[in-house]
Amino acid sequence: xxxxxxxxxxxxxxxxxxxxxxxxxxxxxxxxxxxxxxxxxxxxxxxxxxxxxxxxxxxxxxxxxxxxxxxxxxxxxxxxxxxxxxxxxxxxxxxxxxxxxxxxxxxxxxxxxxxxxxxxxxxxxxxxxxxxxxxxxxxxxxxxxxxxxxxxxxxxxxxxxxxxxxxxxxxxxxxxxxxxxxxxxxxxxxxxxxxxxxxxxxxxxxxxxxxxxxxxxxxxxxxxxxxxxxxxxxxxxxxxxxxxxxxxxxxxxxxxxxxxxxxxxxxxxxxxxxxxxxxxxxxxxxxxxxxxxxxxxxxxxxxxxxxxxxxxxxxxxxxxxxxxxxxxxxxxxxx
Ligand code: XMP
Numbered sequence: 281x282x283x284x285x286x287x288x289x290x291x292x293x294x295x296x297x298x299x300x301x302x303x304x305x306x307x308x309x310x311x312x313x314x315x316x317x318x319x320x321x322x323x324x325x326x327x328x329x330x331x332x333x334x335x336x337x338x339x340x341x342x343x344x345x346x347x348x349x350x351x352x353x354x355x356x357x358x359x360x361x362x363x364x365x366x367x368x369x370x371x372x373x374x375x376x377x378x379x380x381x382x383x384x385x386x387x388x389x390x391x392x393x394x395x396x397x398x399x400x401x402x403x404x405x406x407x408x409x410x411x412x413x414x415x416x417x418x419x420x421x422x423x424x425x426x427x428x429x430x431x432x433x434x435x436x437x438x439x440x441x442x443x444x445x446x447x448x449x450x451x452x453x454x455x456x457x458x459x460x461x462x463x464x465x466x467x468x469x470x471x472x473x474x475x476x477x478x479x480x481x482x483x484x485x486x487x488x489x490x491x492x493x494x495x496x497x498x499x500x501x502x503x504x505x506x507x508x509x510x511x512x513x514x515x516x517x518x519x520x521x522x523x524x525x526x527x528x529x530x531x532x533x534x535x536x537x538x539x540x541x542x543x544x545x546x547x548x549x550x551x552x553x554x555x556x557x558x559x560x561x562x563x564x565x566x567x568x569x570x571x572x573x574x575x576x577x578x579x580x581x582x583x584x585x586x587x588x589x590x591x592x593x594x595x596x597x598x599x600x601x602x603x604x605x606x607x608x609x610x611x612x613x614x615x
Contacts, residue, residue: 316351323357377505391450561603
């Protein structure tokens with residue numbers, strides 16, 4: 281019979297057998313549930329011969345990069361390299377308003393930065409005998425069973441609707457361009473099993489229960505052009521919204537929640553002055569498969585509290601709206 285402890289034992293044995301005594305493994309991590317659990321599993325199996333890379337793309341949430349670094353490197357002991365490319369990303373996003381162009385730019389730039397880092401790691405790994413001294417031969421990805429199924433049945437309109445995938449194109453590039461072999465230790469698991477595995481590996485509960493977050497991050501939560509000012513507003517508003525959701529004990533009842541920025545501005549009064557400020561859009565949904573979703577039914581007092589905090593604490597915002605659209609016809613993200 282199947283238990284998590286047995287699975288863990290077998291998964292570690294299998295990774296060791298695949299990678300061998302000297303093999304090195306590279307991966308991109310985000311701080312999300314799947315990549316974190318997969319990374320910790322690799323760390324347990326092969327120690328520092330597993331190399332995780334976190335790219336700060338400038339559109340992560342408030343303090344997120346620092347928090348992921350703490351969790352993965354300090355708490356879980358994973359061999360992690362953080363690349364801060366936020367300036368490069370924000371510079372490149374200037375003038376781009378089309379959602380798919382944003383995704384394309386962020387995905388492409390991510391691959392370029394990751395590949396450059398991979399070369400540096402390759403050199404470091406070869407020089408450092410404590411880290412095995414071998415060549416990097418594998419690229420690890422936290423693919424789950426539902427992703428495997430989905431890519432097998434990739435026909436019809438959903439293929440074009442879902443151009444998403446956290447690091448679209450990266451595994452192909454690492455396999456074909458760098459000649460690495462793909463290793464996917466979570467391939468047979470469903471999401472709830474990955475969470476259970478995460479707990480068995482000692483990953484803290486808040487991280488194990490994290491909502492998903494899109495690869496292009498806040499960039500698809502700012503309608504139109506992404507500017508540092510709007511990223512900052514989205515970050516502050518999102519932080520308030522998510523903190524209040526946690527405080528109210530609602531986080532685990534919601535599948536995904538965030539604050540977005542509408543760049544068209546509305547008139548308001550603050551103190552005795554007329555102001556002209558951005559509109560913050562709050563979105564929170566429940567869903568089982570992310571293909572259909574319903575807006576979460578918050579108590580009115582909760583929404584009022586969040587609205588009050590955002591207009592008072594986030595500079596440049598004078599309106600807060602709650603998006604009640606279901607999916608379909610709305611999507612979960614605004615772009
Ligand atoms: P939509 O907006 O299509 O989102 O209803 C469904 C799920 O996919 C996530 N999403 C993305 N994830 N890159 C990602 O890695 C993307 O470009 C992307 N767009 C949407 C979204 O957050 C939700 O969980």
